[in-house]
Amino acid sequence: MILYIAEKPSLGRALADVLPKPHHKGDGFIRVANGDVVSWCIGHLLEQAQPDAYDPAYKQWRLEHLPISPREWKLEPKAKTRGQLGVLRKLLKEAHGIVHVGDPDREGQLLVDEVINYCAVPAAKRDQVQRCLISDLNPGAVSKALSRLRSNREFVPLSVSALARSRADWLYGINMSRLCTIQGQKMGYQGVLSVGRVQTPVLGLVVRRDLEIESFQAKPYYEVDALLQTERGEQFRARWQPSDACQPWQDEEGRVLSRALAENVLGRIAGQPGLVRALSSKRKQQAAPLPYNLSALQIDAARRYGLSAKQVLDSCQVLYERHRLITYPRSDCRYLPEEHFSQAPAVTAAIARLCPALAPAVAAADLGLRGKAWNDKKVEAHHAIIPTGKKTEGGRLSATELNIYQLIARQYLAQFYPAWEYDDKQVDIAIAGGLFIARARQQVGKGWKQLFEGSGRAEPEDAAELPTRLPELVEGEVVQCLRGELLDKLTQAPKYFTDATLLAAMTGIARFVTDPEVKKILRDTDGLGTEATRAGIIELLFKRQFLLRQGKQIRATEAGKKLIASLPAAATTPDMTARWEAQLDAISRKQAGYQDFMSALEQSLPELMQQVDPASFRGLQGGARPKVFRKRRTRKTAAGAK
Template identity: 20%
Template structure:
């Protein structure tokens, strides 16, 4: 009997092999794989390298032809730089021939399901296999997943294939359509546009055009500089009428004192900020650390995978039976305990990671075993039900277990540490945040890709987290006080996610395990989590009105009375402007009064942080893909990130063209509707073929209309691009014209110019007027040729003497030549 296990990547194959036995590493076609024996069976553990197959056009039509909808899956080696994929495909084909059974052990998500299914179908020529599902790469999780395999989730496969196919439909067809339009007017330019990127680029362009068209409006501000460097502003703040502003200024400019006529003091309580959803975490990480949204998401995922984990062979109770956690699908349904200790169904997501550490092996009186990392909480009874980390359990501890659907209490017979290197698994659970592992009730992990701002309602769960953190060298002092209060009611936000709670801290990772960036994100999450349990901050705001010769000026100040939650989550800065003690009727010395002309400013561009919020608000993309959307827009040259997102002329031209000739492509509603249908495929609420057919028909209709206007589209797009390039050239040209004065010969502008011998000042009316003047006008002597002045110039070979009447007189001398200055 031979079993072939197909993993997602080589590093995972190694961990799974080590978890299942004592493997021998072998190679075939320069691809590593592992062989071992387990329970008399030969096991081969091999891997893919991510997606082994990619979509290509089925019938290779002439270059640039569209519309095309006939696609097929081909080896990913067809893509540039992926030739190495062929060897992995050949290896799996060869190894599968000696296998009696095939297990898929790829990641537990849509892409993982698709990678595994494609390897099975196109490398092994099969469509059925056992599925190892695991959320962490612990040994127990892997073994449990191997011994309790599930089946392939074809809902996930269909959802993954549909998304890839529809994105291909839109990307290839629209890009070809744009390039053909340009070709129709005898020009050529590589163009691309995507299904979600189009609408995203459209609203960025709206903002960019708003900024370009913005006409600043002048206004005047009158300020009084008071004693102690305090600034008071006229109550009108902005004067739109210059005459009115100057009249007020003339009235107050010579005043030496102002009289306090009103003092308003307000004390406000400021609630803690709600726990993090992914979008808010991405924005905060950008604001405080300048981490891109994509980078923050990857770091949060990495921290998440370092969290609570179980051995891969852990058996998980599902609505339709029991499976090893390593064999679970990436997503699905699971059984957990509700608040009445009754079994209830909930959605879950699978996690996994690789560890090399000591795990805790717990053996109960009836022989039940559970192997977990030290941090993983187990439900026990200590006068009340409470989750306790495995590493803190003791022998004879009363553990909550299930047997035939009934809840029982069992004592721990033995606790031991075991050395382990390999994959460990965990689950995130939508409801009640627990699940049944080897008959024992355990807690789930905290998931980073969430839109929730609410922590779990389970008080025992929250107590368990806090008990884990109370020995932390930094956070411990706050945790102990939170626990002392006893009333665990954290602040929460409005946003909810039916699948996941807010991002929150769950344990204390070893410091050496984290990179510097991971430490920053962990600290941000930990402080935000703990501050949600803390007191309100209190701030005092003073608003004082000062009469200066009948004109009212406002003086504002603020200070913190009580730090509250801000002591823990100190990242947002409070303005501290403490005013001296003032009473109504006091006279305040005035040092000077100023009037300043200002202009209104255009709306701000989005940043890589604020655009995530906007995409979320408009329901474009998913919480997992929004960061990638921004990255693609930058990569394609449509947007530049220079601290804010500036749409390039290319980006503007593309959007204006699409808006004029096929506005459906950048229509947000169409994109949102399609996104909802793709999600329904996953849960079998709609058929894959229905969604693909509908997407094809809609796109076909759009492209047919586009083709009729192809030449018009091309002319419009090229005209836009040329116009923008021309205006930019003129703009750059004008910006280089530094006016330094008037030409003494014709009255034109004297501007900075660059000539053969360096920079000089010349008349803007050249060649009509040929007046020039040196920048360094150090007169050495008279020019022997024309009587003009010899001055120091600088050319490509260094400094020299040249006539000030250049280019009319081109006399020069070496600078080191002995000269008579008299």
């Protein structure tokens, strides 16, 4: 008997659907016609044991116990799913072959591996375990995945990496959280002050942004525009570009802070001729945006529909598991396997049926156009989130699910549209010894942009508000300055984080770091947290009452601010997390070892704990003390420990 172990029941049912019929449904498993069995986990069936499992004294939170560092790590069954673990234990004893069908990511690999190991499957049988990678729950895709089984031994480094992450999060989170909570309680705070390698740097981002806004003082600065007219009576505006001689009156961003200087320029140019010194026109193209990974989808959905990261993830899971309308959603990749290109007719037909509003876009798509999204070298365990070829009626979806599906579908369709083409034009004009520049952007071809007209999609960052046209000029031509215009402006405070901008900050965290080495790591590892964990991390910070919402704004609470104030910078910035992720990635690629990673953490932890400042909690009140604080690990998030 071959035992297929899926990550969750929905995946197990999709797997059984393509295996020989008739089926016999048992308690926690499905037996197929040839005697093979499909069973499943329900997320993590096991979790890291709590400190009191190592020593009953650890049930009490006391400073003298810290740091707690297990010599031999223990797993314990989760109470709610203990029965399913028993089902798998029995089936594993009966099976002569095992197929691992966890989700195609680091956590999915560990989730099934830890069950196989915990149930003491003999080494000879473990060596024969095969791995099935499924990212689309429709029958054709599942059958194809089953025809491409690989040895599970290929994925051992991925599992070891996930195990190292899990244990390191426990070690760091348990000790730092207990330390801060005890110190906070001494000052009268009754809640849990949890610390994690990802959640705390995210909180640090918000706290520092809030403090920057609170301390911000607006400063006036000045710009000068010249209203110009050609001999043909055509008018346009050009903006003054301060010369190097103006630097003493400029800030670090080049803004002119002296009104007198701006007024002097204003007085000098009125009624004066301007000489066209240079003209440039560059034809540019912008390819369609790549299909979504989860973070990119969450950011766009937050901007367009005001949805939280968790709402988007929950809707995606329903679209993937229940409706089977999209591929695996917890993906960090924005590329597609080259073989998927041939599936475009089926996928676009499904889009047109489900979303009549997109039917014209499907009809106008050029399915022979092969863009940069199809690239095998960019695809590892999973690919970008795209629609599947399954056809269904849109009425079965909730409004939110349909909105999310349409975002994914439109982004996929964009791959079959040409580039957006435009001309960037610039005119350099000398007036009374000063340089003035006029710019314009003229669209040549809409390309993929026509798909997003009226969709609320934000323009690219480089698409500043520019006029669409300038007069036809020639170099050496003289124009007349009718008048100058003084623009009084004020520097703007940074904006409070929103769901969209906080997610964008987590994925683009490198821009908040100055250390070149750390910046490179964060770029390579795609930011703070993973696609699977970011939503859970943000929600945890709200649950712990470190963050609150004011309309669309996300702000830090007093508890969040004081927690960050109490911690050393290493705990509140992305640097440590970046180094961890680089090491974990190296473990997954067999370029680093588990033991070296864990030993380094155990050695650095006591020093880090000594740097916590108890005085920072002074005056902190409130918080609801839980009866028992257990660091729970949910599927994918491991939120309590992060």
